Amino acid sequence: MRMKNLAAKFFVSAVFFGTVGMAWGIVMSNSQDTSMLAAHAHLMVIGWVSFAIFGLFYNAFPREAERRLATVQFWASQAGLVTLIPGIALVSAAHPLGAPLAAIGSILSLASMVMFGLIAARGWR
Numbered sequence: 001m002r003m004k005n006l007a008a009k010f011f012v013s014a015v016f017f018g019t020v021g022m023a024w025g026i027v028m029s030n031s032q033d034t035s036m037l038a039a040h041a042h043l044m045v046i047g048w049v050s051f052a053i054f055g056l057f058y059n060a061f062p063r064e065a066e067r068r069l070a071t072v073q074f075w076a077s078q079a080g081l082v083t084l085i086p087g088i089a090l091v092s093a094a095h096p097l098g099a100p101l102a103a104i105g106s107i108l109s110l111a112s113m114v115m116f117g118l119i120a121a122r123g124w125r
Ligand code: HEM
Pocket: 021, 022, 023, 024, 025, 026, 027, 028, 029, 034, 037, 040, 041, 042, 044, 045, 048, 049
């Protein structure tokens, strides 16, 4: 499947992370082991909710989606989440790799949100 559209890319990633996150929630619930609660919660709220909101924005403002900064924002958000979630999970498991991974993931996620703010500010002007 070829996706040139940034909104579609965000939606596909949102559905992917939402599916993985819900399956994880069911596993967590069945096992009654909620030690991974924070990783699940961040996967759902960033991966499913925030990425879907980014997709809705780019669908409403396709001109902004054409900007190079929007592509950078997409990849920063994806790289941020796939680093942040293992980071949080490893922190929850008291693994020493967790904190540095979570730090990298959170900085990438923050950078993606700042870029989105700049893009959205122009879109609404
Ligand atoms: C199949 C769907 C889902 C299942 C089975 C599931 C399961 C769970 C479980 C078992 C917990 C731990 C609850 C606790 O012991 O306190 C949890 C926490 C959480 N979930 Fe999910 N979840 C699902 C979908 C979602 C969705 C769609 C979102 C957000 C969009 C979400 C966000 C959260 C958040 C923020 C927490 C942390 C709540 C807290 O700290 O009190 N989950 N989930």
